Amino acid sequence: MSELNDDEIRALAKSVDLDIPDSDITDVNYSLNAMLQAIDDITSEGISVIEPLPIIIQKED
Amino acid sequence: MSNQELVFLSAANLASEIKNKQISPVEAVEAYLDRINHVDPKLNAYITVLADKALEAAHQSESDITSGVNKGSLHGVPVAVKDQIYTKGIRTSSASKIRSGFVPDFDATVVNGLKRSGAIILGKLNMTEFAMGDPITSAFGVTHNPWDLDRNPGTSSTGSGAATASFMCASSLGEDTGGSIRGPAANCGLVGIRPTWGRVSRYGVDGASWSLDTIGPISRTVKDCALTLGAIAGFDQNDPYTRNIPVPDYAACLTGDVKGLKIGLVKEFLDTEVMGVTQAVRQGVMDAAELLASLGAEVEETSLPLAPVSGVASRIISAVERSSLHPEWLRDKPDDFHHNTRVAFSVGELIPSQVYYKAQKLRTLVRKQTLKALEKFDVLAMPVASEPATIMNLKPGIESKEAAVNALTEGSYRGLFSMVSGPAMSICCGFSTEGNNKLPLALQIAGRPYDESTLMNVAYAYEQNTTWHLERPPL
Secondary structure, three states: OOOOOOOHHHHHHHHOOOOOOEEEEEEEEHHHHHHHEEEEEEOOOOOOOOOOOOOOOOOOO | OOHHHHHHOOOHHHHHHHHHOOOHHHHHHHHHHHHHHHHHHHHEEEEEEEEHHHHHHHHHHHHHEEEEOOOOOOOEEEEEEEOEEEOOOOOOOOOOOOOOOEEEEEEEEOHHHHHHOEEEEEEEEEHHHHHHOOOOOOOOOOOOEEOOOOOOOOOOOOOHHHHHHOOOOOOOEEOOOOOOHHHHHHHHOOOEOOOOOOOOOOEEHHHHHHHHEEEEEEEEOHHHHHHHHHEEEEEOOOOOOOOOOOOOOOOOOOOOOOOOEEEEEEHHHHHHHHHHHHHHHHHHHHHHHHHHHHHHHHHHEEEEOOOHHHHHHHHHHEEEEEEEHHHHHHOOHHOOOOOOHHHHHHHHHHOOOHHHHHHHHHHHHHHHHHHHHHHOOOOEEEEEOOOOOEEOOOOOOOOHHHHHHHHHHHHHHHHHHHHHHEEEEEEEEEEEEOOEEEEEEEEEEEEOOOHHHHHHHHHHHHOOOOOHOOOOOOO
């Protein structure tokens, strides 16, 4: 996933009716791109085929 | 015993003294109120102190004792709760301007549990705004670490850590989404447990992330932690995710016997190159493992290859879930947020669905890998963080994208067990020296779902053979 620039982030926000003020855009950029890059870099074995499981854990009796 | 000395008793010992009529609940509450008046101006751990209500409850508690009635294991013991936990008729702000006028008309299930066990609620504790991970965001001002006022007390249950460590309550409740119980416990030299997700009701608690939030104790000793958890654990029909299974007598499970217990040391978290763990933290954890081995535990290194990426996934999941709770606030009241909280909520709204889905898939892989390791080991051991409490940066904003990436990696220490949904706890395992101040180091012990007893017993065995829990911050 390529890094999003400020204009792209503003456009993305606009699509969900959210305004990102000038005071916030740099920090939103840093934080959002950090997350997108970090998750994109993860290529663990099985990630493409596994499905999310329910959270609830059954107690082993 | 003087008021000044009374507050230094453990919650368990205070309960015992009250039960034996050596100390009255009124004396206990007055002692803690004196301590709060003296110490809290330096720490800002409380948002609301309930002096009158606590004294009223203390008189009732004393009357009960006189009549031969003992409500439970915390009868007459003054405790405090994080300000996202509902208290009937008392402001519950989540440390935000937006919720600063919110007064619930019922008590959270965990507050009812504390009251049923006889505890007295002293007040509502400061935290980070909406339980975000940044220590400077509270609308009620920054909370300081009692070991070094310039340092982070641990987020997001900042007040729970600071108040308990500075003897402004006998025990406290925090809420842990990605480490908000274990972090403050670690930074403040305390014992804190994130119970299994589903062990403790979340009913009447302002949510941060529905699939990760847990409520648990932050205490000064393992036994205090066990008593506090015992008061709040159990099935609640108001929280459909709690499970209807028996709650053990946690305090009775503290035998200190760890002979033959299998402990896996998670090597990725002890690798300075992979996770940047400092030498002081690494040594503290290794020394703790050695001590447990000397007590008869079988300690062996183990590998969880996905552990270092668990922070990324847990942060993405919590960011999306948190921002989805009240999207109208960001649109209608953006200026009522702290800058850092507003940025975090905005980011949560902009994460694409396929990224959230990938994070959930990663969660499943991480959980399977970790639970597989727990088939071989009774508990896993690792640090709570790469370093002791850091100096707080009081300037709003994010330094750089690299800093944001590093924060995601650091989040793996605690995010791993948030993702697994099993129990994990923090206990002090020594001190490092930074300048003139000693800073607590912390060992994390994690285990099988619903097996909080084994975790706490390992911690108890360690505590009974060390003296770290007897240290007091320089206030």
